[in-house]
Amino acid sequence: MLKIHCFSIWFALFGLVSACGPVEYMGQVGIKTSKEFAAASEVKAEKHAPYEYWSARCYLERAREKAGYGDYQDAVNYGRKSEKMSREAQRNIKAGQLAENPNEPATGESDEKDKKDETEKGKKPVIVLDHETPSEDR
Numbered sequence: 001m002l003k004i005h006c007f008s009i010w011f012a013l014f015g016l017v018s019a020c021g022p023v024e025y026m027g028q029v030g031i032k033t034s035k036e037f038a039a040a041s042e043v044k045a046e047k048h049a050p051y052e053y054w055s056a057r058c059y060l061e062r063a064r065e066k067a068g069y070g071d072y073q074d075a076v077n078y079g080r081k082s083e084k085m086s087r088e089a090q091r092n093i094k095a096g097q098l099a100e101n102p103n104e105p106a107t108g109e110s111d112e113k114d115k116k117d118e119t120e121k122g123k124k125p126v127i128v129l130d131h132e133t134p135s136e137d138r
Contacts (some may be wrong), residue, residue: 021072029063029079036086045089048098052089056082 037056045053059082066075092098 005062021076022067025063025067025079028076028083029060029067033060033063033079033086036083036090038084040086040089043090043093045086045093049092052085052092056085056089059085081084118124 037060039047040053044131051111059078063075063078065083066078091138
């Protein structure tokens with residue numbers, strides 16, 4: 001009877017220890033990291049802190065990928081990195097360290113003046129599409 005009781009305790013303990021990876025993953029990536037990343041997205045970190053935002057996003061995606069393969073320890077580590085980068089993005093935005101998006105046109109007097117001159121002269125912008133012209137041979 002004592003052997004069966006010891007075996008059942010050992011089996012239950014082994015089951016709890018083996019479940020630590022998925023439990024820790026859900027706590028870290030499923031809750032903490034996802035909340036931090038959502039908070040970073042809400043403050044428009046993609047625009048104002050692009051490096052931190054995209055690092056956090058890639059780490060979060062990698063964490064989910066690793067968990068899909070059952071590699072929970074690496075998934076938790078990537079989740080922690082994602083959480084750290086999300087916090088750093090939020091901190092930079094709150095501190096006023098905003099990055100300018102290089103894809104947006106710079107606004108300035110010369111840019112506005114050029115637009116005004118073109119409209120006054122009656123010029124319209126020309127859009128050139130790169131495509132083949134229809135041929136009559138077909």
